[in-house]
Amino acid sequence: MAKSEDFEKINFSELLLNEVNLIVVSSDEKGNINYVSRATEKIIGYDIGSLLGKQWWEKTSISIEEGLKFKEKICNILSGEIEVDPKPYERKLKCKDGSYKWIEWRDSLSENNIFVSVGVDISDWKKTEEIKMQSDTIINNVDSMIFVSDKEGKILFASPSVEKMLGYTESEILGDNWWRITYESEHQASKVKNAIYNYVFYQTKDFTDISKRRIKTKSGDYKWIEWQLSKGVNETYISIGTDITNRISSEIELKEAKETAEKSLKVKDEFLSNMSHEIRTPLNALIGFTDLLLESDLNQEQQEHLETMRNSGEILLSLINNVLDLAKLDSNKLEVENISFDLYKCLHDIVKLMRLRANEKSISLDLKIDPNTPKQVFGDSTRLGQILLNLIGNAIKFTNEGSVVLLVKKVGETEEGSNIYFEISDTGIGIVPNKINTVFGVFTQAKSDTSRIYGGTGLGLAIVKKLVTLFKGEIKVQSKFGEGSVFKMNLMFDKDETKTISTKTNVIEKKDEHLGLKILLVEDNKTNQLLARIRLERWGCEVEIANNGIEGVKAAQQKSYDIILMDIQMPVMDGYEAAKIIKNDLSKQIAKIPIIAMTAYTAKEDIEKAFEAGMNDYIFKPFDAKDLYLLLNKYGNLKDEIDNKEIDAEEPIKIEVQQRYTDLKFLKQETLNESSILKMLIELFIKDIGEFLVVLDNGLKNKDWDLLHKATHKIKPSVSMFGISKLEPTIHSLMNKFAKEKQLEDVDDLVGSCKEILSIVKDELLIELKNLGNE
Amino acid sequence: MKKIVLAEDNSTLSLLLKFRLEKDGYQVLIAEDGKKAIELIEEHDPHLILSDIMMPYISGLEVISHVRNKLKKQMPIIVFSAAGQEEMVLKAFNLGANDFMGKPFSPNELVIRVKRLLSI
Numbered sequence: 074m075a076k077s078e079d080f081e082k083i084n085f086s087e088l089l090l091n092e093v094n095l096i097v098v099s100s101d102e103k104g105n106i107n108y109v110s111r112a113t114e115k116i117i118g119y120d121i122g123s124l125l126g127k128q129w130w131e132k133t134s135i136s137i138e139e140g141l142k143f144k145e146k147i148c149n150i151l152s153g154e155i156e157v158d159p160k161p162y163e164r165k166l167k168c169k170d171g172s173y174k175w176i177e178w179r180d181s182l183s184e185n186n187i188f189v190s191v192g193v194d195i196s197d198w199k200k201t202e203e204i205k206m207q208s209d210t211i212i213n214n215v216d217s218m219i220f221v222s223d224k225e226g227k228i229l230f231a232s233p234s235v236e237k238m239l240g241y242t243e244s245e246i247l248g249d250n251w252w253r254i255t256y257e258s259e260h261q262a263s264k265v266k267n268a269i270y271n272y273v274f275y276q277t278k279d280f281t282d283i284s285k286r287r288i289k290t291k292s293g294d295y296k297w298i299e300w301q302l303s304k305g306v307n308e309t310y311i312s313i314g315t316d317i318t319n320r321i322s323s324e325i326e327l328k329e330a331k332e333t334a335e336k337s338l339k340v341k342d343e344f345l346s347n348m349s350h351e352i353r354t355p356l357n358a359l360i361g362f363t364d365l366l367l368e369s370d371l372n373q374e375q376q377e378h379l380e381t382m383r384n385s386g387e388i389l390l391s392l393i394n395n396v397l398d399l400a401k402l403d404s405n406k407l408e409v410e411n412i413s414f415d416l417y418k419c420l421h422d423i424v425k426l427m428r429l430r431a432n433e434k435s436i437s438l439d440l441k442i443d444p445n446t447p448k449q450v451f452g453d454s455t456r457l458g459q460i461l462l463n464l465i466g467n468a469i470k471f472t473n474e475g476s477v478v479l480l481v482k483k484v485g486e487t488e489e490g491s492n493i494y495f496e497i498s499d500t501g502i503g504i505v506p507n508k509i510n511t512v513f514g515v516f517t518q519a520k521s522d523t524s525r526i527y528g529g530t531g532l533g534l535a536i537v538k539k540l541v542t543l544f545k546g547e548i549k550v551q552s553k554f555g556e557g558s559v560f561k562m563n564l565m566f567d568k569d570e571t572k573t574i575s576t577k578t579n580v581i582e583k584k585d586e587h588l589g590l591k592i593l594l595v596e597d598n599k600t601n602q603l604l605a606r607i608r609l610e611r612w613g614c615e616v617e618i619a620n621n622g623i624e625g626v627k628a629a630q631q632k633s634y635d636i637i638l639m640d641i642q643m644p645v646m647d648g649y650e651a652a653k654i655i656k657n658d659l660s661k662q663i664a665k666i667p668i669i670a671m672t673a674y675t676a677k678e679d680i681e682k683a684f685e686a687g688m689n690d691y692i693f694k695p696f697d698a699k700d701l702y703l704l705l706n707k708y709g710n711l712k713d714e715i716d717n718k719e720i721d722a723e724e725p726i727k728i729e730v731q732q733r734y735t736d737l738k739f740l741k742q743e744t745l746n747e748s749s750i751l752k753m754l755i756e757l758f759i760k761d762i763g764e765f766l767v768v769l770d771n772g773l774k775n776k777d778w779d780l781l782h783k784a785t786h787k788i789k790p791s792v793s794m795f796g797i798s799k800l801e802p803t804i805h806s807l808m809n810k811f812a813k814e815k816q817l818e819d820v821d822d823l824v825g826s827c828k829e830i831l832s833i834v835k836d837e838l839l840i841e842l843k844n845l846g847n848e
Numbered sequence: 849m850k851k852i853v854l855a856e857d858n859s860t861l862s863l864l865l866k867f868r869l870e871k872d873g874y875q876v877l878i879a880e881d882g883k884k885a886i887e888l889i890e891e892h893d894p895h896l897i898l899s900d901i902m903m904p905y906i907s908g909l910e911v912i913s914h915v916r917n918k919l920k921k922q923m924p925i926i927v928f929s930a931a932g933q934e935e936m937v938l939k940a941f942n943l944g945a946n947d948f949m950g951k952p953f954s955p956n957e958l959v960i961r962v963k964r965l966l967s968i
Contacts, residue, residue, distance in 0.1 A: 740864070743864060743868065743955050743956075744864070744867065745871070747867075750863075750864075750867050753863060754860050754863055754864060757859045757860045757863060758860045760859075761859060761860065783902070783904065786902055786930060787857050787858050789858075789930065789951070790858045790860070790861040790951055790952055791858055791860045791861065793951075793952040794860060794864065794952070795860075805931075812932070
């Protein structure tokens, strides 16, 4: 019975052992395995029968030595040499498929001296532990900072890299310390906390930048850190910070470099414009006086010397123009004219001018115009002249004997225009083959020592090339070194069917015609004053001189003149300002005097500024006597026309446009150029004007001076804010009169002019509103 | 955010000043006359008051007197005056105004004065 009970017990245990995933082995005193639990097969894959005896050790040990070590331990325990250690230990087993499993073992010794060891498969757990160790190693070794924070932003974990990067120890930044240490203000910190919270947990972004931040390190320097944020487990979030200080500083450097470059480009432009002004002014006197002298009685030698002088002046002037043109071409500021001109005359003039130089070198310069070439064409004669002067000038410069020939012929024709071919050939030094492709570059002359022998700026051909491109033409060069060069150019000119002779020739013929105008000359430079006075007096004009803008304005208001010649750059008050005042004069007689700007600034903006100031025309310094004559003739005659026709349809409109009552400069500045707020201000003021006009009417009708005083007081700040300087004195005196209820006799007149100005102001503002709406 | 009550009957000027002050982080409440100004002051208890001296219904002087004597409030007050109102400015100071600016004035300067008074 007892035996069968025992047997049942064993059977039951056996059943249990089979069900439970445990490796159970027992061993005899020699270390031979005499029991292996069924579950073992499931875990390591071997059939349990094949593991009994010595086979256990042979099959499952990871090495023979390792197996022997454990076998020996078992023998020693069974023989009583050592005691069994009940503590669990880990030992790997080799599986049938060659892989290994981590098993946690517990050894025990039964009462009847049987050694039993129970093993649990811990491979999966071991694996996660390895992964954890892996990630710990990663966290400890990455350069980026890793934080884990709770929902409130309290730091729960910080990687060791934080100390490496910022110098703060873990304990210094855990919890809320991080926010206190690295943020300047609590307000800022909570703003960022909120932004992060919203971003991580609700995927919403506000305007707070949480992607990067400049953080003060423990040592006091600053580092730029870029952040990546993601949701962690258990309502936490993970922030990974990377040091991008180097990137940011190079970005800043780049930006600074860009700004410097842009600034120096602007400085260059300004420098060029100023230099041209500074050189043109004295040159004006040089060329002008030479011209005057040339008109006097001279012997042959004197005549020649003066002509050389004038020629040199012209060359110097063209050099300045070249430099300026190149700058303008580079910034695409140069514009092409399209006017009718006599091509033959233009070519003859150019050749005549260059022949002087050819004669100096005893070479011939010939012009051959094919008879099929049209005489009158549309185009930009100035620029054509510039191209040809450069090309012929070059040809002469590089030719020491022989000839330079300019050949012109029509090679094609369409409905609109003619394709005209220009060929400039010389018998000069030619161009070395490897330099022929670079001759059109800036500052390149065929050989670096060329400039030493032949001089020049090296700009000529670069300008030619750019101008030709501007005309949508073509230019090519062929050359044989030592024999000469040929420049071949094709340009399109629009047709001009009218056979009129250009007005210029007319004028030159009537050069000394009497003009008889009363002219006010506003000019600060004494030499130029003298030059202009002599020149004008030769044309029978009466000249009065003002030394600056203020003197000019005074003179214009005191006497009547036919024409005002106005220099632009003057001390005390410049020409723009003076012209504005004269054109805004209440007396129509004064406001209509034509003003011609004399400017050494040739930029388009400067000319536009002159027109904005109300000037009627302009002439560049140094000016050609012929051009000045033309202008004076035109505006001198215009005077008679205006006198004859008092009601001129165009004139009053023009003046009205030029006279703006409002000046929004102050408001634009104060509204920081935000057009939306400027718009609101204008709209409000327009409304206020309407109300003010109603109050004015009612107040005057009822003689309610107090009401009127309050209304003028109320509108006064707007008048100055909107820059209505014309209205300010009126409003001011009205306000005083209403306040004191004295001297009320001229109130009606003042109110009348006030209403008039305000209605124009309203129109101007409505236009301004429209413009703002279009922006 | 610090609150400012601005009493000024010229609507463009008040809008411009509101715009400028709000740029600098102040909340600006506009009153077009003295009566409205007092209502706003009582309701919002502003940190600073800007007031024109001459206004419809209740003048700037009356506003100052109301704030200092009735409400017993000591917040800074800046008054705006026009030319010829020098005597009124003296009265305003006697009533407890802290600063004044003569019209026309630069909004920039006003912002600076406001900042200074609010930082003390």
